[in-house]
Amino acid sequence: MGETVRFGVSMDRELLDLFDSIISSKGYSSRSEAIRDLIRGMIVEERWKTREGEMMGVLIVVYDHTQRELCSRLTREQHHHGDLILCTLHFHIDEMNCMETTVFRGRAEEIKKAADELSSLRGIKYSKFIFATTGKDLP
Ligand code: NI
Numbered sequence: 052m053g054e055t056v057r058f059g060v061s062m063d064r065e066l067l068d069l070f071d072s073i074i075s076s077k078g079y080s081s082r083s084e085a086i087r088d089l090i091r092g093m094i095v096e097e098r099w100k101t102r103e104g105e106m107m108g109v110l111i112v113v114y115d116h117t118q119r120e121l122c123s124r125l126t127r128e129q130h131h132h133g134d135l136i137l138c139t140l141h142f143h144i145d146e147m148n149c150m151e152t153t154v155f156r157g158r159a160e161e162i163k164k165a166a167d168e169l170s171s172l173r174g175i176k177y178s179k180f181i182f183a184t185t186g187k188d189l190p
Contacts, residue, residue, distance in 0.1 A: 053190060095184045102159040107183040110153045110166045117147055118174035125172060129153065132165040148176075156185070 074085040099106060116122055129136055135157040142150045153169065155162040163180075170178035 106159045108155040109181040113177040121174040
């Protein structure tokens with residue numbers, strides 16, 4: 052960690068009260084820690100937008116495994132993008148429904164393209180992509 056800098060922030064009292072109430076319910080020990088997390092979140096989001104460097108991402112999909120050929124298509128796509136996929140966790144929700152979380156690592160553009168291909172397969176009921184970071188170059 053580099054040099055620590057202190058700075059003052061001016062804001063509306065009502066806004067600060069709302070912020071304090073949120074960070075307190077989330078269990079933050081100080082405003083500084085919450086602000087640091089917000090800034091890191093902005094940096095990661097910005098790096099995804101500008102597609103800079105190596106990134107991480109997680110794709111969640113929920114689907115009906117009895118749907119014809121969906122399982123094999125999903126597996127085929129995952130093998131096709133094997134260089135970007137670190138692991139896949141499969142969870143049997145009930146007799147019909149499954150959830151899979153797939154962890155990606157690589158160039159943002161390639162991850163997003165692969166995740167879009169997987170989540171757009173016919174028969175997927177729900178999908179959500181979560182942008183993440185390797186944590187490198189993030190103080
Ligand atoms: Ni299953």
